[in-house]
Amino acid sequence: MTATTRIAHGMGLQPVQADWPALTQEDVEQVLGHYPALGSVGPVQWHSPRPFSAAARVATAHGTVFVKRHHRSVRQPAWLLEEHRFLQHLAQRGAPVVSALADHTGASVLALGEWTYEVLPLAEGQDLYRDALSWTPFLELPHAHAAGVALARLHRAAEGYAAPDRQTPVLVSNLRLLGSDTPVQAIEQALARQSALGQYLADKDWRHALRELYLPHHRALQPLLARQPALWTHNDWHASNLLWSGIGATAEVQSILDFGLSDRTFALFDLTTALERNCIPWLELDNGGLASADLDAVDALLAGYHSQRPLTQADLLTLKALLPLVHVDFALNEIDYFQGIVGTQADADIAYHNFFIGHGRWFAGSEGIRLLGHLDRLARTR
Numbered sequence: 424m425t426a427t428t429r430i431a432h433g434m435g436l437q438p439v440q441a442d443w444p445a446l447t448q449e450d451v452e453q454v455l456g457h458y459p460a461l462g463s464v465g466p467v468q469w470h471s472p473r474p475f476s477a478a479a480r481v482a483t484a485h486g487t488v489f490v491k492r493h494h495r496s497v498r499q500p501a502w503l504l505e506e507h508r509f510l511q512h513l514a515q516r517g518a519p520v521v522s523a524l525a526d527h528t529g530a531s532v533l534a535l536g537e538w539t540y541e542v543l544p545l546a547e548g549q550d551l552y553r554d555a556l557s558w559t560p561f562l563e564l565p566h567a568h569a570a571g572v573a574l575a576r577l578h579r580a581a582e583g584y585a586a587p588d589r590q591t592p593v594l595v596s597n598l599r600l601l602g603s604d605t606p607v608q609a610i611e612q613a614l615a616r617q618s619a620l621g622q623y624l625a626d627k628d629w630r631h632a633l634r635e636l637y638l639p640h641h642r643a644l645q646p647l648l649a650r651q652p653a654l655w656t657h658n659d660w661h662a663s664n665l666l667w668s669g670i671g672a673t674a675e676v677q678s679i680l681d682f683g684l685s686d687r688t689f690a691l692f693d694l695t696t697a698l699e700r701n702c703i704p705w706l707e708l709d710n711g712g713l714a715s716a717d718l719d720a721v722d723a724l725l726a727g728y729h730s731q732r733p734l735t736q737a738d739l740l741t742l743k744a745l746l747p748l749v750h751v752d753f754a755l756n757e758i759d760y761f762q763g764i765v766g767t768q769a770d771a772d773i774a775y776h777n778f779f780i781g782h783g784r785w786f787a788g789s790e791g792i793r794l795l796g797h798l799d800r801l802a803r804t805r
Contacts, residue, residue: 442765443494445470446479451490454540457526457533461485472554475594475683475760480545488524489543496764498539500532502591506682507531507541509584509655516580519573519678521546548666548677555663558705560717563672566662567701567720571727573676574660574697578690578732584655589686592617593760596658596684596753598692602648606641607633610755619763620755623771629779636783637748644744647737656693658684661700684753691741694728695749698742703794705782714785716794725801739802743795747786754779 448467455464462484471478471491476498478491493503513520523531523541533540551562561567589595603609607630614621657664659681666678702721707714725734754774761771785791 441472441477442474442767443477443492446477446490446492450492451479451481454490454492454533454535454542455481455483455488457528458524458542459527461488461524473681487545489545491541491543493539493541494764495534495537495539497593497760498591500534500539502589503532503539503541505586505589505591506685508586509581509685510682512584512655513577513580516583518577518580519547519676520682521678521680546666546678546680548668549670549674551667551670551674552661552663552665555661556706557661557663557700558703559662560704561662561701561720563674564719564723565672566667566674567723568727569667569675570660570662570665570697570701571694571724571729572731573665573679573727574657574694575728575731577657577679578654578693581655586655587687591686593764594684594756595686596696596756597686597688598749598752600752600755601637601641601748604645606638613755617759617763620759623758623762623768623775627775632780632783636780636787637751640744640747640786644741644748647741647744650737651689651691651741653687654690654693655685656688656690657682658686658688658693658696659700660693660697690732691738691745692749694725695742695745697724698746699749703785705785708777708781708785713790715790716797718794718797721794721797722801734805736802736805739798739805743798743802746795746798747783747791750778750782754782 446467451467452464455461465482465484467479467481468487469480471480476491476493478489481488481490507523510520510522514522521543523543525531526533526542531541533542561570588597588599600606600609600613610629610633614624657679664679664681665676666680667674668677698721702718702724703716704712704714725739728734757774757778758771761767761774786795
């Protein structure tokens, strides 16, 4: 395969060279040859800037499709099928998602050499946030409310899906480590299984950081976790993963994209992730800013969710305790990916210092305390 330079979103404000080569015209024609119902293949129209895979929008005789390619170290066919089965359940329950197309054998996953492919129809709606980086805010405050409504409805659709925890070992989001009664020991056991992560953390004082930044919140969270019913969740609820019914402030969520980080967690984990991804402008920290949380967006998102799935005082206190912790498992997952799979220590350093450590320090500072205090006041007045 001919390697083509592709620019992707990195972990900061500046675009970076993608981890994986871009899909070429030859690539997509080879893949779509396994989908004869689509007919003739036209040109590649657009390359996605998302960093963990290569994806492109491609014209065919029977409509435009989205071709997505994963390296098998990231998504083996069986791992990707876990995601597809969840999407099929959601679609059957009326959720606004798209399911992967079947190839000529009836399979929704195609394995070719070192790659795993999926082909999806285009979802309906306006892609208002197509070029938005993660951790960038809503364009309109009503979008936050609409996103909360859509997330609650997705959780209703997810109910009844009884698949076990995802077996995918890399680039999924969950609370397996920080949800443990003994998170230090849980991470130590993970390091024994994940050699690249173990090698990276060998000379880092991560235990001190965990005890200082996270264990106080963990102690508050632990008695609340037992009340959380398990639920398969999206786990990457950012405005850029939503398509919208229009271009203005009154737009509603029309389609939900990118379930790549989905796993069996619980509803409040997903809602907390939505707050963390959309309401705190983390990238301002790269330029020495305060990254002041948008409390109005917090209120709007929670109000939207509450209108569909009422939130109790205990729920809001759970959000408060979980918010400083919700990123930790995925931060370690990213370190493992960057260090062990793509071999970019510079990105592993960013994931460790800026994400794993930096976000924890923010919650210990004035802006984090302001946000947590706001959630506490919301809970106490519920």
